[in-house]
Amino acid sequence: MKEDDRTRTLRNRIYSVDLLRGIVMMIMLLDHVREFVHAGALQTDPTNPETTTAAVFFTRWITHFCAPAFVFLSGVSIYLQKMNGKNEAELSRFLWTRGLWLVFLEFTVVRFAIVFNLDYSFFGMAQVIWVIGVSMVVMAAMIYLPAKVVGSIGLTMILLHNLLDPVQIPPNVAFAGAPPPDFGQILWIVLHQVGVVPLFGGASQIFFAYPLIPWIGVMMAGYALGTFYNWETGRRTRVLLIAGISATVAFAALRLINIYGDPVPWSVQSEPIRTVLSYLNTNKYPPSLLFLLMTLGPSLILLALTDQIDGKAVWQRLAITFGRVPMFFYILQWFTAHGAGVLLSYAAGKDPSYLFLKPFDMGQAAPPEHGFSLLTVYAAWIAGLALLYPLCRWWGNLKQRHKHWTLSYL
Numbered sequence: 001m002k003e004d005d006r007t008r009t010l011r012n013r014i015y016s017v018d019l020l021r022g023i024v025m026m027i028m029l030l031d032h033v034r035e036f037v038h039a040g041a042l043q044t045d046p047t048n049p050e051t052t053t054a055a056v057f058f059t060r061w062i063t064h065f066c067a068p069a070f071v072f073l074s075g076v077s078i079y080l081q082k083m084n085g086k087n088e089a090e091l092s093r094f095l096w097t098r099g100l101w102l103v104f105l106e107f108t109v110v111r112f113a114i115v116f117n118l119d120y121s122f123f124g125m126a127q128v129i130w131v132i133g134v135s136m137v138v139m140a141a142m143i144y145l146p147a148k149v150v151g152s153i154g155l156t157m158i159l160l161h162n163l164l165d166p167v168q169i170p171p172n173v174a175f176a177g178a179p180p181p182d183f184g185q186i187l188w189i190v191l192h193q194v195g196v197v198p199l200f201g202g203a204s205q206i207f208f209a210y211p212l213i214p215w216i217g218v219m220m221a222g223y224a225l226g227t228f229y230n231w232e233t234g235r236r237t238r239v240l241l242i243a244g245i246s247a248t249v250a251f252a253a254l255r256l257i258n259i260y261g262d263p264v265p266w267s268v269q270s271e272p273i274r275t276v277l278s279y280l281n282t283n284k285y286p287p288s289l290l291f292l293l294m295t296l297g298p299s300l301i302l303l304a305l306t307d308q309i310d311g312k313a314v315w316q317r318l319a320i321t322f323g324r325v326p327m328f329f330y331i332l333q334w335f336t337a338h339g340a341g342v343l344l345s346y347a348a349g350k351d352p353s354y355l356f357l358k359p360f361d362m363g364q365a366a367p368p369e370h371g372f373s374l375l376t377v378y379a380a381w382i383a384g385l386a387l388l389y390p391l392c393r394w395w396g397n398l399k400q401r402h403k404h405w406t407l408s409y410l
Contacts, residue, residue, distance in 0.1 A: 021073050022321065023323070026322055029337060036355060037376060038371055039372060055374055068287065071219050072296060076223070106130040122207075158221060162263070169181065169185045169195060218287075256279075340380045
């Protein structure tokens with residue numbers, strides 16, 4: 001690739017990758033605002049096609065794109081650091097140290113933002129920051145392998161992990177904790193099944209919402225896709241578009257067949273719209289093959305369509321501002337979402353005390369009159385973005401002006 005082509009590629013990469021990341025992170029705030037603000041959000045499943053409404057379902061469903069894109073683009077960014085001149089030793093050291101730092105943040109700062117208390121009888125939830133952190137530690141070793149090998153391993157994990165679905169720990173062990181899980185069961189919860197793991201002899205517990213398989217595979221696949229940014233722009237755009245359309249069509253076909261790719265098949269419901277909801281209601285915990293095809297396919301299409309943007313349009317600048325400071329935004333958006341629930345409750349004269357409890361207790365302790373309408377959720381979301389935008393712009397400019405290594409950890 002000629003030098004001017006390479007420079008152009010890197011510029012477009014920054015715009016397109018940061019744009020997609022910014023869009024999904026803005027949507028992420030909507031999901032968390034919904035959890036703390038919407039009436040009944042902590043007590044009912046917004047994606048249950050039999051009980052939800054279309055408005056509530058799609059408010060939740062659109063946010064499914066967040067975690068897969070977030071993890072996938074983290075993998076892309078790892079390769080781009082290598083492409084920009086970091087040698088393998090430097091990159092490996094950065095990945096394992098930043099990975100451990102993210103795990104620490106998950107169970108300290110992020111945990112506090114979610115529960116607003118310091119009662120460590122609930123140690124925390126192992127969510128997307130945990131899984132990105134562990135995946136980075138794994139990638140610290142994997143970057144020494146050819147990118148094609150890393151990508152092949154990642155795709156294999158994504159495509160085949162649903163073969164493990166029949167291996168299930170009974171719910172009374174995975175959640176109730178009676179009897180407590182043995183070492184093998186704990187390992188399985190960490191790797192592939194959502195569940196609660198007791199700590200310190202049962203004095204505390206961790207809820208593993210994001211088992212490691214196949215999230216590590218998603219980051220590996222993103223790392224391999226990062227090699228596309230060594231290509232000529234036109235070729236990269238075509239391949240991204242073909243890959244995105246292929247993944248989306250594969251989702252539609254496999255979901256229709258209803259044989260493999262998701263542990264919960266769709267079914268005909270009492271109304272046509274509910275049947276559509278059932279069809280789209282794929283499993284996120286852990287993310288099934290169909291869930292990942294459904295979300296990463298359109299994400300790749302968006303990467304293709306924005307591959308040559310100049311970042312000057314207002315909507316582009318807005319998303320890119322958030323996308324360039326993902327960790328900074330992620331932490332602040334939890335405080336923003338949780339704070340919105342508390343402040344709105346106080347303003348309306350409602351009891352917000354349930355919002356200071358453990359996640360499993362919030363729904364049970366919520367008073368009957370808690371929460372607000374979906375319209376209020378969207379208003380609070382927009383207000384939250386308006387509040388966070390100048391902060392993210394300030395932090396992004398600070399990181400551009402000062403290249404100190406510590407700033408790369410947030």
